[in-house]
Structures are given as C-alpha cells and as structure tokens.
Amino acid sequence: MKLLAAALVASAALLVVPAVAMAHPLGNFTTNQYAEVVASGDRLYVVTVLDLAEIPTFQAKAERQRLGEGAYAAALAARVLGGLELRIDGDARPFKQLERNLTFPRGAASLRTTRLELVLDAGPLRDGRRAAVVLENNAFASRIGWKEIVVRAERGAAVVRSAAPTASVSERLRSYPQDLLQSPLDVTSAVVRLEGSSQAGIAPTLSSSSAMSARDGGTGAGGFASLIEEQDLSTGFVLLALLLALFWGAAHALTPGHGKAIVAAYLVGAKGRPRDALALGGIVTVTHTIGVFALGIATLALSEFIVPEDLYPWMNLVSALLVVVVGVAVLRQRVSSALASSREKRHHHHHHDDGQHHRHHHRHDHASMTPEEHARAHLPSEGTGWRGLLAVGISGGLLPCPTALVVLLAAISLHRVAFGLVLIVAFSVGLAAVVSGIGLLAIGARSTFSRVSFEGGLVRALPAVSALLVFGIGVTMTVRALPGIL
Incomplete structure (x- = not known):
C-alpha cells in the first residue's frame, strides 16, 4: 500500500511537473538578497534578508558546525553589513543591529536553505527636512541571484522622490514572481529623497522563526530530487x-x-x-x-x-x-x-580531341552504374x-x-x-x-x-x-x- 501511494504521488508529480522540479525557484546555486529602507517618523531603519539556496547552504555546513549557530549567524551578518553602505546627504551612516533571525528552511531532497534577517538602525531623520539617501548593496557581489531594494515611509515620514518600489514583489524573498524567474531583479543601489516627521520612529519587526519554518512544508522538493528522501527503500x-x-x-x-x-x-x-x-x-x-x-x-x-x-x-x-x-x-x-x-565527374566525361571517350585501363565492377552513382563510388x-x-x-x-x-x-x-x-x-x-x-x-x-x-x-x-x-x-x-x- 505504501509503495502504491508513493507511485501515485510520483506519477501525479510527473504529470503536473513535466520538467525537473527545483525547490528553490531561482535555482539551487543562488544567493538572494533583499534590502528595505524604512523612514519611520524621526528615524531611518534598514531591513535586510539573505536567502541562500541548497548548494551554498550545504557548502557552509562545515563552517556552521565549527562555529556553532550563534557565531555563524554573527559571521554571516558581518558579511552582509560589510557590503552594505548608507549615505545621508553624502555622509556615511553606521548601522546598529537591533534584531537578527537565522533559520534553515527545508529545500530540495531534505537539504536545507539559509535565511538571515536583520533589522538595522541607521540613525535620525530631521523633522521637515529633506535628506538625500543613497543605499548600496555590494555583499556577495560575485554570486548569482535575486537582488531587490524597497523604500517606504510611515508614521508621518515621507518618500519625496524615489525610483524604488514601495512594496516587495517577492514578499521579502518568500515568494518569487513566476514571470521574473528567467530575468530576476538585479537592483543593488537606490537613490531617494526622504523627509522625517516629529513622531517617534518604530523599528520594523521580523518574521518569527516558527512562521519562517512554515516554508518547510510549502517549498519542499518535488520531482526528481524528492526520490532520494523516501524512507522505505524497498x-x-x-x-x-x-x-x-x-x-x-x-x-x-x-x-x-x-x-x-x-x-x-x-x-x-x-x-x-x-x-x-x-x-x-x-x-x-x-x-x-x-x-x-x-x-x-x-x-x-x-x-x-x-x-x-x-x-x-x-x-x-x-x-x-x-x-x-x-x-x-x-x-x-x-x-x-x-x-x-x-x-570524378570530370574524369568520367573526359573526351579525346577526336570525340572518342578515354579508354580506362582498369575494370569497373559497377559498369552499369549511372554517372552520379559512379562518382559516389569513388568518393572518400x-x-x-x-x-x-x-x-x-x-x-x-x-x-x-x-x-x-x-x-x-x-x-x-x-x-x-x-x-x-x-x-x-x-x-x-x-x-x-x-x-x-x-x-x-x-x-x-x-x-x-x-x-x-x-x-x-x-x-x-x-x-x-x-x-x-x-x-x-x-x-x-x-x-x-x-x-x-x-
């Protein structure tokens, strides 16, 4: 009965997914990044998300075991911050880390993916004063993957001018749009004008670990990769x-x-x-x-x-x-x-000046062939x-x-x-x-x-x-x- 159930599930997957399914929509190699600039009242915050697919997560397994999860999260956060730069009116702003969340959602074939979320405080915004804000993200620059930047405002602050969207099309790297998978976003900088307010800023909140673990059941492996997970290898x-x-x-x-x-x-x-x-x-x-x-x-x-x-x-x-x-x-x-x-054709049709055909001094076994067949017989x-x-x-x-x-x-x-x-x-x-x-x-x-x-x-x-x-x-x-x- 268990074998029959497995056959039915696998056959249904074969019909529904004719191509080889991949757990990560952008591919098992990708390193995906998201940055969200939030003008909240009188303060400026940045939310970052790092999403590592199965293969880079697997490669980091030895380092994670050597350091321990806490130290590994700190090291990974340092790499993200090392490539992130924020300038307000030309002056670089340091980041203060307010919150950090590291989870390992399940990916293809029982392999894990990595998701690191950070909430960063970038300092004050002055009430009623417009500020030129530049965010550049050069972390993991050599790795392929989705790169997205969003800018939004709340609690009386305003986005005066910005080419960046105000909402994430990927839901902070939780749900990638199907129509963009073949040409993923590659946005690594944003130049905007923001205006603060007199209200006290409130820092953005992160998803809970239990909520992120819900991805385990939702984006698990399908197709070919799922075969290796079967427990009963009868x-x-x-x-x-x-x-x-x-x-x-x-x-x-x-x-x-x-x-x-x-x-x-x-x-x-x-x-x-x-x-x-x-x-x-x-x-x-x-x-x-x-x-x-x-x-x-x-x-x-x-x-x-x-x-x-x-x-x-x-x-x-x-x-x-x-x-x-x-x-x-x-x-x-x-x-x-x-x-x-x-x-060969010129040789076959060669004539003497008297109009007689040239006599061959060797015998052909294919004398009855047409000129085209005769020519092909002498080809390499x-x-x-x-x-x-x-x-x-x-x-x-x-x-x-x-x-x-x-x-x-x-x-x-x-x-x-x-x-x-x-x-x-x-x-x-x-x-x-x-x-x-x-x-x-x-x-x-x-x-x-x-x-x-x-x-x-x-x-x-x-x-x-x-x-x-x-x-x-x-x-x-x-x-x-x-x-x-x-």
Missing part, C-alpha cells in the same frame, strides 16, 4: 524510482539546451548511421554522470576556492568551442567530398568518426543538471551514495535517450529525403548545409558564453 520503490528518474531525465532533455539541434545537424551533416546516434547517447550518459560527480567533488572539497556556479560559464565555453571544432571538421569533410565528386568513405562523436556527446552532456547535483549532495548527507548514484545514472540515461532519439529521427529524415527525387541540388546540399548549421550554432554559443567569463 525493491519495488527503487525500481519505481529508477523508472521515474528516466522519465525526469527525458523531460529535462526536452528543455532548452543539451545540444539536440547540434546532434541532429551533425548526424545529417556527417551522414551518420543509427549506431552513431546510439553511441552519442552513451557518451552523453557517461559525460553527464561524470560531470555531476566532478562538480559534487568540487562543491565538497574545494568550496573555499571554487564557487560551483562560477564553473558553469567555463563549461558553457568549452561546450561551445567543441561544437565549433566539430562544425569545422564536418564542413571540411563535406567540401572535400564535393571536390572529389567534381573531379563517409562516417562520423569517433572524434566527432566524442566531441558532440561531451558537448551535450558537459553541463550537469543542478538538481542532479542536489540529489548527489543529499545522497551524501543521508548516507545513500549508492542509491544516489543509480538515480543520477538513470536520469542521465533518460536525458541521453531523448538526444539519441532526436538523432535517429534526423537520420531517418535524411534517408527519406535521399530516396526521393527532387529537381535541383537541394537534397544533395543538405549535409553541407547541416555542417554549416553546426558551425553557426557553435559560434553563437561561443559568443553567448564569453560574457559569463569576461
């Missing part, structure tokens, strides 16, 4: 989990990326065979699995030196350059084949070559899915490394199956077109056009990857 559930991991890997492959267009264009351009498409799937599986484990090792062993999300731009660039190299190689092969075909042998297959496969599987990394880290945390490994392999196989399937469809389409007689050379030019497409995609990927590392 044989039936493990088999079901592997099947679901295959499905989620396939669903993830259907999202943008993973070189589907590249695989199709490459196999058409290089005149690949069905076995080449299957080989590509195997290479993608191995590459993606190794990539997840390599990134996991970097996350665990090199957390003081390497930030995992900093590796992704470099992986993107390597993947793009591999595609460029493959495109050049296939294009060169197509040009060589075209030149060889042209030479076609084939993708293992180097090309390896490059395309590595390019397609080089970027590991962040959720697969979360599953690995959770498996280590829960002492279920073997189960985590087979889940990741199954996920990678599902991803690779889609890539291979698209390759097989491309090969089948090319074969169908090659059997149909068309006027002109459109079909004959298809491999060369596909090779050019691979090269063009690689160049585009390279151009897009460069800003991430510059």
Whole structure:
C-alpha cells in the first residue's frame, strides 16, 4: 500500500511537473538578497534578508558546525553589513543591529536553505527636512541571484522622490514572481529623497522563526530530487524510482539546451548511421554522470576556492568551442567530398580531341552504374568518426543538471551514495535517450529525403548545409558564453 501511494504521488508529480522540479525557484546555486529602507517618523531603519539556496547552504555546513549557530549567524551578518553602505546627504551612516533571525528552511531532497534577517538602525531623520539617501548593496557581489531594494515611509515620514518600489514583489524573498524567474531583479543601489516627521520612529519587526519554518512544508522538493528522501527503500520503490528518474531525465532533455539541434545537424551533416546516434547517447550518459560527480567533488572539497556556479560559464565555453571544432571538421569533410565528386565527374566525361571517350585501363565492377552513382563510388568513405562523436556527446552532456547535483549532495548527507548514484545514472540515461532519439529521427529524415527525387541540388546540399548549421550554432554559443567569463 505504501509503495502504491508513493507511485501515485510520483506519477501525479510527473504529470503536473513535466520538467525537473527545483525547490528553490531561482535555482539551487543562488544567493538572494533583499534590502528595505524604512523612514519611520524621526528615524531611518534598514531591513535586510539573505536567502541562500541548497548548494551554498550545504557548502557552509562545515563552517556552521565549527562555529556553532550563534557565531555563524554573527559571521554571516558581518558579511552582509560589510557590503552594505548608507549615505545621508553624502555622509556615511553606521548601522546598529537591533534584531537578527537565522533559520534553515527545508529545500530540495531534505537539504536545507539559509535565511538571515536583520533589522538595522541607521540613525535620525530631521523633522521637515529633506535628506538625500543613497543605499548600496555590494555583499556577495560575485554570486548569482535575486537582488531587490524597497523604500517606504510611515508614521508621518515621507518618500519625496524615489525610483524604488514601495512594496516587495517577492514578499521579502518568500515568494518569487513566476514571470521574473528567467530575468530576476538585479537592483543593488537606490537613490531617494526622504523627509522625517516629529513622531517617534518604530523599528520594523521580523518574521518569527516558527512562521519562517512554515516554508518547510510549502517549498519542499518535488520531482526528481524528492526520490532520494523516501524512507522505505524497498525493491519495488527503487525500481519505481529508477523508472521515474528516466522519465525526469527525458523531460529535462526536452528543455532548452543539451545540444539536440547540434546532434541532429551533425548526424545529417556527417551522414551518420543509427549506431552513431546510439553511441552519442552513451557518451552523453557517461559525460553527464561524470560531470555531476566532478562538480559534487568540487562543491565538497574545494568550496573555499571554487564557487560551483562560477564553473558553469567555463563549461558553457568549452561546450561551445567543441561544437565549433566539430562544425569545422564536418564542413571540411563535406567540401572535400564535393571536390572529389567534381573531379570524378570530370574524369568520367573526359573526351579525346577526336570525340572518342578515354579508354580506362582498369575494370569497373559497377559498369552499369549511372554517372552520379559512379562518382559516389569513388568518393572518400563517409562516417562520423569517433572524434566527432566524442566531441558532440561531451558537448551535450558537459553541463550537469543542478538538481542532479542536489540529489548527489543529499545522497551524501543521508548516507545513500549508492542509491544516489543509480538515480543520477538513470536520469542521465533518460536525458541521453531523448538526444539519441532526436538523432535517429534526423537520420531517418535524411534517408527519406535521399530516396526521393527532387529537381535541383537541394537534397544533395543538405549535409553541407547541416555542417554549416553546426558551425553557426557553435559560434553563437561561443559568443553567448564569453560574457559569463569576461
């Protein structure tokens, strides 16, 4: 009965969430920040919120255990304050910490996230006098994530001029708007004019720890990452989990990326065979699995030196350059084949001055061939070559899915490394199956077109056009990857 319930829940999740679900809406790598400037009567306050997703929280686990929760909260608050600067009429204002709240809401696959809230006193505001206020937030500047600033007034104070909103669109990093997830806010400064009042200021209050812990049940893991959490690892559930991991890997492959267009264009351009498409799937599986484990090792062993999300731009660039190299190689092969075909045709139609055909001194076994078939018989042998297959496969599987990394880290945390490994392999196989399937469809389409007689050379030019497409995609990927590392 328990297995049946787990199957129903997992199947429902598969139908509702076709893509791999992530507990943190902005991704498992993110460091998200919020700052709220509050003019309250005759005083100025700042509320800050720091939201660390699963992976940076996991990386800080050793430091948290070494320092203890209280000292760790103080150290984290010091990092936030070290990057926060407030100036009023050009003069820097020091902050006095009034309240601090550190919680660890539950995230994906039983991993925790981190939420640090601070209330800061920034000093007095004069009654009836307008002040130019500048807030800059440079904390965690190198980390990716949501960055938001809000400015509001209460108890008689007023916001005279401000480009910043008066209310948070993310509810202080509790609920991120769906329409902004692909282009999150990146606001790190605000310049405003505020006016104080004669009323005594009242400091803002923070959410209680119990209220923040309510997030545990509301944003827990879904989809692939939830499989590692199951307590009863019976044989039936493990088999079901592997099947679901295959499905989620396939669903993830259907999202943008993973070189589907590249695989199709490459196999058409290089005149690949069905076995080449299957080989590509195997290479993608191995590459993606190794990539997840390599990134996991970097996350665990090199957390003081390497930030995992900093590796992704470099992986993107390597993947793009591999595609460029493959495109050049296939294009060169197509040009060589075209030149060889042209030479063979000229040889076949060569005449002596007396109008007689040149006599060959060797016997052809294909004397009954048409001129086109005769020309093709003398072309260099076609084939993708293992180097090309390896490059395309590595390019397609080089970027590991962040959720697969979360599953690995959770498996280590829960002492279920073997189960985590087979889940990741199954996920990678599902991803690779889609890539291979698209390759097989491309090969089948090319074969169908090659059997149909068309006027002109459109079909004959298809491999060369596909090779050019691979090269063009690689160049585009390279151009897009460069800003991430510059």
